[in-house]
Amino acid sequence: MHKIVALWAVPRSTSTAFEWMMRQRGDLECLHEPFGEAWYQGEEPLWHRYKEGEVVTPGLTLESVWADIQALAQNGPVFLKDFPHYISHMWDFEFLGHFTHAFLIRDPAKTITSMADKWPDFHEGEVGFPEQRALFDLLWALNGSPPPVIDSDDLLENPEGMTEAFCAAVGLPFKPEALSWEAGGDPSAHSWWDGGSFHSNLAKSTGLVAQPRRYVSLADLPERVHAVHRRMKPHYDRMFAHRLRPEEKA
Numbered sequence: 001m002h003k004i005v006a007l008w009a010v011p012r013s014t015s016t017a018f019e020w021m022m023r024q025r026g027d028l029e030c031l032h033e034p035f036g037e038a039w040y041q042g043e044e045p046l047w048h049r050y051k052e053g054e055v056v057t058p059g060l061t062l063e064s065v066w067a068d069i070q071a072l073a074q075n076g077p078v079f080l081k082d083f084p085h086y087i088s089h090m091w092d093f094e095f096l097g098h099f100t101h102a103f104l105i106r107d108p109a110k111t112i113t114s115m116a117d118k119w120p121d122f123h124e125g126e127v128g129f130p131e132q133r134a135l136f137d138l139l140w141a142l143n144g145s146p147p148p149v150i151d152s153d154d155l156l157e158n159p160e161g162m163t164e165a166f167c168a169a170v171g172l173p174f175k176p177e178a179l180s181w182e183a184g185g186d187p188s189a190h191s192w193w194d195g196g197s198f199h200s201n202l203a204k205s206t207g208l209v210a211q212p213r214r215y216v217s218l219a220d221l222p223e224r225v226h227a228v229h230r231r232m233k234p235h236y237d238r239m240f241a242h243r244l245r246p247e248e249k250a
Contacts, residue, residue, distance in 0.1 A: 001070065001073045001074060001098070002073045002074070002075070002076050002077045002078065003073075003077045003078070003100055003171070004069065004073050004077070004078045004079075004080065004098055004099050004100065005028070005077070005078070005079045005080070005099070005100045005102065005170050005172065006080055006082065006099040006100070006101055006102070007019070007079070007080070007081045007082075007102050007103070007104055008082065008083070008084045008101065008102070008103050008104070008132060008135060008136075009081060009082070009083060009103070009104040009105075009106075009128075009132075010083060010104075010105070010106065010111055010127065010128035010129055010132055011083065011111060011115060011126065011127070011128060012106070012110070012111040012114035012115055012118070013104055013105065013106035013111055013152050014104070014106065014152045014155065014156065015081050015104050016032070016081070017205070017208065018081065018104060018155065018208075019032060019079075019081040020181070021163065021178050021179060021181075021207075021208050022079050022081075022178070024175075024177070024178035024179075024180075024181050025175050025178045027077070027175075028076075028077050028078065028079040028172075029072050029075075029076055029077070029078045029079070030078075030079045030080070030081075031069065031072075031078065031079070031080040031081070031082075032080075032081060033080075033081060033082050033083065033086075034065045034068070034069060034080060034082060035062055035065055035066075035082045035083075035086040035087050036082060036083060036086050037057075037060065037065070038057075038060050038061055038062045038064070038065050038086075039062070039086040039087075041055055041056055041057050041060065042056065042057060042060040042061050042062065043056055043057060043058050043059060043060055043061060044061065046086075047123075047125075047126065048123035048125045048126065049121065049122075049123055049126075062086070062087060062090065066090075066095075070098070073098075081104075083128050083131075083132075084128065084131040084132050084134070084135040085125070085126070085128045085130075085131035085132070088131045088134070088135070091135065091138060093142065096138075096139065096142070100170050100171065101135075101139055101147045101148075102147060102148045102149070102150070102166060102169060102170050103132065103135075103136055103147060103148070103149045103150070103239060104149075104150055104151075104152060104155075105132070105149060105150070105151050105152065105236055105239050105240060105243070106151070106152035106153070106236075107152070107153065107216075107236065108127075108129060108229055108232040108233055108236050109216050109217075109218060109229060110152075110214075110216050111127070112127065112218075112225060112228055112229050112232065113216050113218065113221065113225070115127065116221060116222075116225050124228050124231075127228060127232055129232040129235040129236055130232075130235055132235065132239070133235035133236075133238055133239055136149070136238075136239055136242075137238075146242045148165075148166065148169035148170065148244050149239050149240075149242055149243045149244060150162055150165070150166050150243060150244050151240060151243045153213050153214075154243065154244075154245070154246075155208070156208075156210070156211050156213070157210060157211070157212070157213055158210060158246050159179055159207075159208035159209065159210060160176060160179060161246025162244065162246055163176075163178075163179060163208070164176075164246070165244045165245065165246055166244065169244060179207050179208045180206060180207035181205075181206060181207055182206065183205065183206050
């Protein structure tokens with residue numbers, strides 16, 4: 001089986017932009033949240049806000065997704081971006097051993113405010129930070145060293161440096177040309193969620209370009225959002241302390 005590079009992220013963490021960049025390389029089969037499709041739209045949906053009668057896909061399960069990923073990896077290397085909370089019950093030594101693991105984190109003030117804007121009724125179980133941190137800690141315990149972590153703000157401030165550090169950490173050649181692309185691409189073609197409507201800005205973009213760090217305020221948001229942020233922040237801080245820096249290329 002060829003390499004399966006898994007980027008474990010959380011929702012609204014700029015992970016689809018990173019995935020889009022990885023697609024430009026041309027040397028990887030790239031998958032957009034394959035486990036998430038089964039978690040939300042499989043024949044036995046697991047998401048917390050599911051209501052009887054919502055869209056499901058007969059025959060689509062987390063197990064069928066995993067079988068499909070392994071079949072793809074028989075033919076060539078695979079990159080997937082997904083969220084650990086979809087498959088936390090599947091974490092065992094054999095399953096985790098098939099992947100080259102890496103993590104993308106983002107300040108929960110930014111992810112949670114974005115989720116609250118898109119889904120005012122979002123459930124805390126969809127936020128993803130506890131499971132992301134738990135998988136990070138588990139892999140560290142199993143392997144004796146922390147898996148690579150990149151922070152979204154670091155990536156956006158220094159796309160080339162952080163992408164090069166990521167590639168070195170997961171054993172892929174760095175391809176700087178993948179950081180640029182023609183505007184008008186169609187990220188929604190690879191998205192199963194809502195036709196990819198969350199990716200309109202990405203479709204207009206021309207690459208991962210350095211941009212100043214942005215800060216957000218929770219001041220005008222409901223107390224529920226503040227409470228979720230308080231519970232998520234320690235998980236983010238734990239991983240942030242071990243993030244890659246651009247000079248780390250080994």
